[in-house]
Amino acid sequence: MNFLNTKFDSNIENQLEIFLQKHLKIFFSMLFLLTVFYSYILYLGHNGFAIGDWLTNYRAGFIRRGLLGELILKLSSISGVKLGALVSSIQIALYSVFFLYSYLLVKRKNSLIPYVLIICSSCVFTFQLSEPSAGFRKEIIFFAILSFFTYASVNFRSETFRIIFYSIILAYPTLILTHEMLLILYPYIGIVAINKLGLKLKVTLPLISGAIIGFIVTVITISFEITPEMVNTIMTSFEGYPIKIEGSAFHWLDKDTDFAFHQLSMRLNKYLVVFPIVLILSLVSFYPIRNSIIKTLFLNWFTILLFFISILGTITLAIVAVDWGRFIYINLTSIFIVSLYHSGETSNKWLYGNRVIILALFFVIYTCTWHIPNTTKMPIGSYVTLPPQIIYSIVNQ
Numbered sequence: 072m073n074f075l076n077t078k079f080d081s082n083i084e085n086q087l088e089i090f091l092q093k094h095l096k097i098f099f100s101m102l103f104l105l106t107v108f109y110s111y112i113l114y115l116g117h118n119g120f121a122i123g124d125w126l127t128n129y130r131a132g133f134i135r136r137g138l139l140g141e142l143i144l145k146l147s148s149i150s151g152v153k154l155g156a157l158v159s160s161i162q163i164a165l166y167s168v169f170f171l172y173s174y175l176l177v178k179r180k181n182s183l184i185p186y187v188l189i190i191c192s193s194c195v196f197t198f199q200l201s202e203p204s205a206g207f208r209k210e211i212i213f214f215a216i217l218s219f220f221t222y223a224s225v226n227f228r229s230e231t232f233r234i235i236f237y238s239i240i241l242a243y244p245t246l247i248l249t250h251e252m253l254l255i256l257y258p259y260i261g262i263v264a265i266n267k268l269g270l271k272l273k274v275t276l277p278l279i280s281g282a283i284i285g286f287i288v289t290v291i292t293i294s295f296e297i298t299p300e301m302v303n304t305i306m307t308s309f310e311g312y313p314i315k316i317e318g319s320a321f322h323w324l325d326k327d328t329d330f331a332f333h334q335l336s337m338r339l340n341k342y343l344v345v346f347p348i349v350l351i352l353s354l355v356s357f358y359p360i361r362n363s364i365i366k367t368l369f370l371n372w373f374t375i376l377l378f379f380i381s382i383l384g385t386i387t388l389a390i391v392a393v394d395w396g397r398f399i400y401i402n403l404t405s406i407f408i409v410s411l412y413h414s415g416e417t418s419n420k421w422l423y424g425n426r427v428i429i430l431a432l433f434f435v436i437y438t439c440t441w442h443i444p445n446t447t448k449m450p451i452g453s454y455v456t457l458p459p460q461i462i463y464s465i466v467n468q
Contacts, residue, residue, distance in 0.1 A: 095178060102197065106199055110159045110162045118314075122159070122314065125209065126314070131304035135297075138245070138249050176221060192353075206397075220260060225411075240281035254286065255388060266412050270373055350399065353403055360410060363413045367410050
């Protein structure tokens with residue numbers, strides 16, 4: 072009888088694996104097309120965060136986060152393409168890189184079953200669908216780089232990978248000029264590099280040098296004071312594109328830490344309820360791939376140090392910012408991508424026996440009833456939504 076049960080369980084696992092392998096590309100394609108659709112909607116709605124965040128520029132002088140916006144303004148002036156359309160195109164291009172290389176990395180796994188919860192939940196691939204204003208921000212630049220870099224680590228020769236590694240280190244200080252938050256994500260690049268190349272001086276020395284330069288660039292950028300007059304100058308640099316200061320990324324540019332502390336203090340009681348729930352729910356989907364995560368992040372003392380530097384940097388940022396859900400999502404996505412370095416044998420024994428029906432029910436409930444909120448919303452609820460104000464903008468075009 073045990074033999075029959077084992078054979079039946081094995082058959083279920085095989086059939087499920089075949090189904091996942093067959094439909095993985097379709098599912099990733101569907102998520103990408105939805106992401107393209109949402110980006111277009113945000114463009115039509117002139118969203119002050121998803122679009123406005125990319126348009127901060129240097130027209131009022133050198134300020135933090137202004138490099139990419141300045142380049143977009145110049146490109147729009149030369150090409151005649153609307154600013155919002157350019158931003159949307161950049162977002163789509165970056166997401167295409169992220170989805171493509173994430174798909175290629177997931178597809179090489181020995182078993183796809185442990186990745187079902189992550190792929191279908193709000194943790195990595197659908198945050199931008201549940202929180203559009205928060206999900207199309209500049210961290211997708213990093214996601215595109217990290218997914219390609221991880222793909223290169225498992226598919227390219229060490230010599231070629233080392234060139235890519237050095238190139239990213241050289242370019243990274245420039246990336247920080249697009250958003251200083253990218254500095255705290257830099258350690259994930261190092262984790263992938265050390266997994267591939269080993270803990271060697273020719274890896275750690277360039278990595279540390281890049282971190283020091285990036286830190287100096289960050290300190291310089293945040294030391295420049297931004298006044299309300301400068302924000303108004305930035306806003307007038309793209310008259311005709313109707314983004315208001317209130318309720319947009321520009322609203323926060325000239326605010327000091329006292330303002331940030333005040334905004335956070337008003338939300339803190341609810342945050343201390345909402346985000347522990349979010350973390351617990353998120354970690355459930357990561358449990359089946361824990362072995363790959365441990366192998367990658369805890370490879371040696373240096374990768375452990377890099378990981379905790381990134382987490383500590385995120386916690387520090389959370390003290391002066393209200394986007395706690397976004398910060399959780401950014402780190403979960405980075406951890407997921409990095410963990411794909413290992414092909415990893417993962418046991419699916421938890422799938423066997425009478426648990427199949429229970430786990431199928433759990434899968435439906437888990438993936439369809441919660442999402443990672445950016446700020447104060449409770450996590451329980453549909454994870455694919457369209458904000459009413461964006462729909463209203465489309466209807467009234």
